[in-house]
Amino acid sequence: MSKKEILTGAEALIRSLEMENVEIMFGLPGGCILPAYDPLLKSSIRHVLVRHEQGAGHMAQGYAHVTGRPGVAMVTSGPAATNMVTPLCDAFMDSIPMVCITGQVSTSAIGTDAFQECDTVGITRSVTKHNELVMRAEDIPLAIRQAFHIATTGRPGPVLVDLPKDVLQNTMEWHWPTDEDVLESLPGYRPITKGHPRMIKEAAKLLLASERPVLYLGGGVLKAHAAEAVRELAELLKTPVVTTLMARGAFPDDHELCYGMPGMHGTATAITAMQKADLLCALGARFDDRVTGKVASFAPDAKIIHVDIDPAEQGKVRKPDVPIVGDCRLVVEEIVKAVKELLAEGTTQVDITPWRSRVNGWKEQFPLTYEPSEPGARLKPQFCLEKLRDAAPKNTILVAGVGQHQMWSSLFWKFNEPYSWVNSGGLGTMGFSVPAAIGAKAARPDATVWAIDGDGCFQMTAQELVTASTEGIHVKIAILNNTYLGMVRQWQEMFYGERYSEVDLSGCPDFVKWAEAMGCVGIRVESPEEIDAAIEKANSINDRSVVVEFRVEEFEKVFPMVPAGASNDDVLLHPTQENRREFLK
Amino acid sequence: MSTINANNPYGDSHHHHILTVLVQNRPGVLARVASLFARRGYNIFSLAVAPTEDENYSRITIVVDISATPLEQIVKQLFKLIDVVRITELDPRKSVERELMVATVRADGDQRARVIEVAGIFEAKILAVGADVLTISLDGEPQKLDDFEELLRGYGIVESQRTGRVALPKLEREARKGATKGKAS
Numbered sequence: 001m002s003k004k005e006i007l008t009g010a011e012a013l014i015r016s017l018e019m020e021n022v023e024i025m026f027g028l029p030g031g032c033i034l035p036a037y038d039p040l041l042k043s044s045i046r047h048v049l050v051r052h053e054q055g056a057g058h059m060a061q062g063y064a065h066v067t068g069r070p071g072v073a074m075v076t077s078g079p080a081a082t083n084m085v086t087p088l089c090d091a092f093m094d095s096i097p098m099v100c101i102t103g104q105v106s107t108s109a110i111g112t113d114a115f116q117e118c119d120t121v122g123i124t125r126s127v128t129k130h131n132e133l134v135m136r137a138e139d140i141p142l143a144i145r146q147a148f149h150i151a152t153t154g155r156p157g158p159v160l161v162d163l164p165k166d167v168l169q170n171t172m173e174w175h176w177p178t179d180e181d182v183l184e185s186l187p188g189y190r191p192i193t194k195g196h197p198r199m200i201k202e203a204a205k206l207l208l209a210s211e212r213p214v215l216y217l218g219g220g221v222l223k224a225h226a227a228e229a230v231r232e233l234a235e236l237l238k239t240p241v242v243t244t245l246m247a248r249g250a251f252p253d254d255h256e257l258c259y260g261m262p263g264m265h266g267t268a269t270a271i272t273a274m275q276k277a278d279l280l281c282a283l284g285a286r287f288d289d290r291v292t293g294k295v296a297s298f299a300p301d302a303k304i305i306h307v308d309i310d311p312a313e314q315g316k317v318r319k320p321d322v323p324i325v326g327d328c329r330l331v332v333e334e335i336v337k338a339v340k341e342l343l344a345e346g347t348t349q350v351d352i353t354p355w356r357s358r359v360n361g362w363k364e365q366f367p368l369t370y371e372p373s374e375p376g377a378r379l380k381p382q383f384c385l386e387k388l389r390d391a392a393p394k395n396t397i398l399v400a401g402v403g404q405h406q407m408w409s410s411l412f413w414k415f416n417e418p419y420s421w422v423n424s425g426g427l428g429t430m431g432f433s434v435p436a437a438i439g440a441k442a443a444r445p446d447a448t449v450w451a452i453d454g455d456g457c458f459q460m461t462a463q464e465l466v467t468a469s470t471e472g473i474h475v476k477i478a479i480l481n482n483t484y485l486g487m488v489r490q491w492q493e494m495f496y497g498e499r500y501s502e503v504d505l506s507g508c509p510d511f512v513k514w515a516e517a518m519g520c521v522g523i524r525v526e527s528p529e530e531i532d533a534a535i536e537k538a539n540s541i542n543d544r545s546v547v548v549e550f551r552v553e554e555f556e557k558v559f560p561m562v563p564a565g566a567s568n569d570d571v572l573l574h575p576t577q578e579n580r581r582e583f584l585k
Numbered sequence: 586m587s588t589i590n591a592n593n594p595y596g597d598s599h600h601h602h603i604l605t606v607l608v609q610n611r612p613g614v615l616a617r618v619a620s621l622f623a624r625r626g627y628n629i630f631s632l633a634v635a636p637t638e639d640e641n642y643s644r645i646t647i648v649v650d651i652s653a654t655p656l657e658q659i660v661k662q663l664f665k666l667i668d669v670v671r672i673t674e675l676d677p678r679k680s681v682e683r684e685l686m687v688a689t690v691r692a693d694g695d696q697r698a699r700v701i702e703v704a705g706i707f708e709a710k711i712l713a714v715g716a717d718v719l720t721i722s723l724d725g726e727p728q729k730l731d732d733f734e735e736l737l738r739g740y741g742i743v744e745s746q747r748t749g750r751v752a753l754p755k756l757e758r759e760a761r762k763g764a765t766k767g768k769a770s
Binding site: 121122125126129130133150186187188189310311312314315316 | 608609612613616617620621624655657658661662664665666667668669670671
């Protein structure tokens with residue numbers, strides 16, 4: 001390649017994306033990004049044409065969730081860029097690697113309030129890990145390389161590259177920056193990956209010396225591909241494990257050491273194990289308020305080992321006794337080594353069998369539960385989830401929206417494989433599941449992708465099922481239709497004296513007809529007798545997307561629950577278990 | 586702004602720490618720093634920014650108010666900005682600090698001579714002379730500017746502006762050869 005090759009900025013963009021091994025991108029063209037869509041015609045990259053830019057962003061996220069590779073979205077300027085703000089923020093909160101390309105008005109028009117102009121880098125500054133307005137065609141390859149490097153290293157996150165129309169149209173001499181070029185261009189960006197050896201040894205000692213240890217896994221375990229290393233550590237020490245909403249699947253639910261999800265709607269066992277622990281080993285977790293409840297009374301007796309690749313997470317919420325900045329997999333592998341060395345040197349682990357039998361006692365006393373529906377009454381959402389779970393083909397990926405159905409999904413599903421759970425944790429974006437499921441399915445065509453959605457969520461982004469139908473990306477959507485904004489309704493019932501304000505969605509559309517209008521198969525399930533056949537039918541259809549509407553009980557609530565601002569000690573149990581509360585002491 | 590030191594707003598409150606932040610000299614970098622402070626609810630007391638001896642880098646000197654947020658968190662969050670290359674917290678005892686002030690002061694009748702006298706004592710410069718006002722500039726350590734401003738206030742300050750402080754670490758031995766060379770520290 002000694003011959004000079006002259007490309008337009010747009011051609012350089014598409015070639016740069018190819019060089020980054022992008023296989024699929026999600027987007028929707030418009031005025032300023034038009035030049036980039038022309039060379040795309042000849043590209044090896046598959047482009048999925050969405051119906052709304054927000055959908056493109058969530059699809060890119062779904063892709064990234066299940067592959068660990070950066071999801072790519074491309075949209076135009078102005079309203080398209082602002083429609084992308086929600087997915088960017090969602091990806092930022094959940095540390096999802098993502099690269100977003102936006103069109104911008106020509107450099108000469110920037111600042112003039114031109115048609116479809118907005119300050120995209122200004123607007124997205126606080127919801128991206130980094131963003132960049134590229135002012136010269138020759139800078140495009142480096143900007144793209146930087147974007148992928150930044151999105152995927154350190155704590156992953158979304159990066160936006162804003163490209164003015166004339167920059168896409170101008171020509172440049174093609175060149176592809178080397179790794180050194182990228183590093184040199186980012187002198188302030190050197191993520192720490194290797195943990196401090198002294199801290200690692202401290203952590204190992206503490207793990208061996210603790211009477212009531214808990215491994216507290218966060219999404220960072222999955223980002224760092226640390227699931228195997230974490231399992232080795234847990235099994236070596238027989239330490240109880242809890243998996244946060246972002247870490248579901250990072251440790252198998254069917255493992256004897258797994259006690260499920262902690263937090264506001266966690267299992268009583270996971271919540272209480274953390275409260276009573278004398279050591280919390282937080283791995284890629286960030287002490288989110290939904291996990292800690294009232295911080296002042298969170299795990300009061302616990303020493304903290306905090307492993308996180310982001311130094312700013314150390315001490316942000318809870319001061320760690322042993323802070324370790326580094327890549328979760330590398331650090332945990334080193335901790336395992338250090339523990340083995342200490343054991344070989346004759347250090348013995350404190351006997352934690354009394355602790356484990358105590359935790360197991362809670363697990364026995366406080367299983368997840370719900371009351372079955374009365375004959376003739378509406379279905380219970382938990383019952384639908386159990387049915388879906390038990391009939392799900394192997395390697396099913398579960399995606400959820402946000403609300404009650406999300407919590408029931410996380411609680412009642414069994415996640416035994418990493419990367420089998422996709423949801424919007426930090427931002428809590430209603431409408432996430434339909435497009436995220438499409439992105440996940442595009443990444444994993446071999447897997448069955450079920451999205452559990454609420455009737456409120458579905459109405460926010462359902463139009464992307466048109467995308468699914470036309471692109472042949474076949475997903476399965478289960479709507480748990482309780483004709484309410486269910487989680488808000490639950491709060492109004494519990495904390496606002498049953499004064500229901502603007503939560504009634506009973507004027508909902510005919511979901512079956514709507515599904516059919518979008519090229520999907522629509523199925524409605526209203527009684528327990530219909531459920532098995534409906535799910536079997538849904539699972540057997542592989543040439544179209546399927547929407548199954550389950551008409552579920554309106555007033556079902558999610559339990560356990562730690563009310564906002566309350567201490568985790570005051571978790572509200574399922575009403576049928578409240579009389580056993582003493583066992584949690 | 587901290588109200589703890591209300592009588593001496595520019596004085597060295599123990600809530601004020603100096604950070605010098607070396608950043609890549611790129612468009613929007615100041616906006617990134619400012620919006621980080623705004624988003625996370627950190628308080629900037631004063632801020633000065635200019636390119637360094639190497640045109641690829643700028644140095645931002647920020648006096649932060651840490652009455653609400655621990656300095657450690659501010660530094661760590663700042664360092665997450667991709668354009669931030671290095672952050673140094675300067676201990677006032679081990680750094681040299683300078684600030685510039687310009688002030689227009691009432692100076693009519695008898696007062697004119699007294700204002701000129703005060704300016705002379707502080708080695709301030711008179712930049713402009715009006716019929717009944719003088720515009721004066723003074724650079725020096727922030728404490729010196731505080732004292733000067735306090736004195737001028739007695740004569741009536743019409744308008745004044747301070748730059749916010751800039752600072753560099755003190756050299757271990759000031760005469761050491763070549764100590765100031767090399768990339769910005």
